[in-house]
Amino acid sequence: MLTAITGVNWGDEGKGRMVDLLSENYDIVVRYQGGNNAGHTVVNEKGKFVLNLLPSGILRDDVVNVIGNGVVVDIKHLVEEMNKLKAGGINITPDNLKVSDRAIIVMPYHVEQDCLEEERLADAAYGSTKRGIAPVYGDKYMKKGIRMGELLDDKEGLKERLKGIIEWKNLMIENGYGKEAISFDEMWAYLEEYGEIVKHFVCDTGVFLNESNKNGKDIMFEAQLGALRDIDYGIYPFTSSSSTIAPYAPIGAGVPNLKVTKSIGIMKAYSTCVGEGPFTAEMFGDKAEELRKAGNEYGAATGRPRRVGGFDILASRYGVRCQGADEIALTKLDVLSYLKEIPVCVGYTFNGEMLKEFPIGEKLFKAEPVYEYREGWMEDVSNCRKLEELPEKAIDYIRYIEEVVDCKIKYVSVGPEREQYIVMP
């Protein structure tokens, strides 16, 4: 089985928690896009872990984890993340972690470029996480990236390429931004220091995954961020720089010859969006603050308060479609328990007209939300483990969401811990 677990919304849907839960039935978990610019929070019997780069399966002893070619790898961050987990009692070796030889390395100058550009843009900034992600993907497409596999090659070849790349980069850093030139010696020393540690994990993940698939192993593809941050289908230009959607999973993993057999979309019972960009369902003031507090909506990687709103039907239906979701895991239902009336964004208007589809450009930037309210259940649901144990109004809410997004809700998460979920009949 090849299953993709992806975000239906703007990210932070609780993918980490669902991957941690569902990975029990998988042999391999693969990250196929993005970098260390988002965080997955996983709480289990070993403790609470924030994973930025490592696949969530790393917390299970018998799961092999793969960082695919579609990922961009900050090697210093990878070493630090591995060290933190090791200190928490997690075992990481080349047997349970494999990094694609085709994945591109995030260099310190990518981070610098990211910061300089956000600074230059000032008020018009994109709200980048400043982890160098846009610059490194940009370089990938400019054919100026360094691949993990080059760490295994002869050093002279890599040295020459790095020299050429830095010469090119300095045209922008020195002459464009007017900053101090990047030093080749420092960058080389950086690659040597961290490359020496991470190179032991580097291999052709395509060969590994194809063999594993032939041998009947079950593979899970784990996405970072959500459909609305996808570079092609998201709220461009306020998107991430990678493809967050399920159909890209085999490509970003190293197995373009294989097909995803099941797509599970993770969708939140309300909406959140971290950073800049159009977020039509956004709520403000006390009501927003209450929801933010109830859901503990602060970014795992950056600590930034997330923007919040009611469940957004138009955006979620679109997200479900982009993910080709076969089934959905609805998360954070417990967070809504304090609400007497649950706000739901049932659609958008533009120039007074109701929109039928999730829009782009001007329409999206100027769309107004249309809100309706559903009756709340006002009861703690975090101990419910079966559908029958949920209050009737909570079941009504789940059924309503299922109908409006037109996809089966298979799992309902009622808390951050591994066992706090319900499998829907």
Ligand code: GDP
């Ligand atoms: P991800 O990036 O999609 O993995 O999401 P994050 O980890 O950034 O955000 C999800 C947050 O919600 C984490 O702190 C989880 O521990 C927490 N969480 C996940 N599912 C639930 C749930 O059903 N209820 C509650 N209360 N918290 C949850």
